[in-house]
Amino acid sequence: MHRFLLLALLGASPLFNDLHAQSDWPTKPVRIIVPSSPGGGTDTIGRLLGVHFSAALGQQFIIENRAGAAGAIGYAAAARMAGDGYTLLIAPTTITSLHLVLKNPQFDALRDFTPITQVVASAQVLVVHPSIPARSVHDLVALAKKTRNELTFASPGEGSVPHLAVELLKNMTAIQLVHVPYKGVTPGLTDVIGGRVAAMIVNIISAKPHIDAGKLRPLAVTSLKRAEALPNVPTVSEAGYGEYEALQWFGLFAPAGTPQRIVSRLQVLTAAVLREPETRKRLAGEEPIGNSPEEFAKVIKNEVDKWTNVARAANLQPR
Structure with missing residues (x-):
């Protein structure tokens, strides 16, 4: 009787539910959408993380290359997926600017994705x-x-x-x-x-x-x-040309609505991967970041605002 009551109370506990849900994820393979062909920088980052995630979580993380339209095909594909933790996206900085030259972009960097972490950045x-x-x-x-x-x-x-x-x-x-x-x-x-x-x-x-x-x-x-x-x-x-800055970075995203517990878990895992000496060696020339989802969200917003202003000043028109 006491055991039954204890289990009932635990089952009603948000902490228990959250821990139980974490243990239930992932229960099947997770896809990582890469919006470019195999062999490029985005693909390299995706495969590096995929191997480590698979080892840490005991499930396959499968790279799915969706190249084309400067990345727009991959971004749009990820934006359409359910926010259930079984689709991730590796994207470069261009996810914050490409929509500016598309007449009907099928993705919105601020609306359609949950930021997980900025993986690396470089000049x-x-x-x-x-x-x-x-x-x-x-x-x-x-x-x-x-x-x-x-x-x-x-x-x-x-x-x-x-x-x-x-x-x-x-x-x-x-x-x-x-x-x-x-x-x-x-x-x-x-x-x-x-x-x-x-x-x-x-x-x-x-x-x-x-x-x-x-x-x-x-x-x-x-x-x-x-x-x-x-x-x-x-x-x-x-x-002598002011505070000129135009960095290239790669970030890890999930579709909007992905549970925070999954987002946090992936951010912690990514940060751990980036601390490994072998990872730093492979990413020579890139600065490991691994920031929080909140910090990454601010980076994305700032980049969208910056490139919107640049495109407007250059009179770039959607095509």
């Missing part, structure tokens, strides 16, 4: 082909003003953060550059290396091997402080 780097007569941001600005609408810059796609990072630079320096959008980082960077396009703002991990080989010339990094991976490259701000 990007402004590079030019070695044939371009510019060795600093000042040189590039002077050249752009002299040549007028002749200098080209590549991006991984219209509305991507690397695209808007150049639009921000154009606005701050009052120059004109011709945008050449590509379907991803690799084809754009390939054309800069080949001399078919003059410049690009790109993540350091992708650019550094080509910088070291002399195939690209770095002019500046896009963070407020110099990047450890390129310590001799100044920041855009050092060149």
Whole structure:
């Protein structure tokens, strides 16, 4: 009788229910949607976390690559899923800007997702082909003003953060550059290396091997402080152009409505993974973050506001 009453009281306890619910998740495989093809930075982060989550929770975390439309296909797919803890999304900074150039975006970064944690962040780097007569941001600005609408810059796609990072630079320096959008980082960077396009703002991990080989010339990094991976490259701000900052980050999301207990559990697991020396070695060049869902939500809101203002100033129109 006493045992029955005790169980009844425990069953009515929110703490017991919460703990019981946690032990019930996950009871089946969890998908991690990656809005890009295998092999890129987003995919690498997703697979790294998936392996650790599987080991810690005893269930498969399966990578599902949903590439296309600069990430919009993957974002929209994740936004449509139930918030039951069985769908996650790894997304780059562009989730906060891509909607600005889409006529009918099928996702909203602020409404459709529950932020879990910002996984890593890093500076990007402004590079030019070695044939371009510019060795600093000042040189590039002077050249752009002299040549007028002749200098080209590549991006991984219209509305991507690397695209808007150049639009921000154009606005701050009052120059004109011709945008050449590509379907991803690799084809754009390939054309800069080949001399078919003059410049690009790109993540350091992708650019550094080509910088070291002399195939690209770095002019500046896009963070407020110099990047450890390129310590001799100044920041855009050092060149005298205000508080210029355009970081590349990757974050872990779940569909809206995902229970807080699951969100908290995944955040704690991610932070633990990021503290491991082997993880830090694999993510060389990226700064591990692992912040709280609340802190990450503020980052997302600030990024959406920032890129909305940049797009408006550049008069970018939805397509």
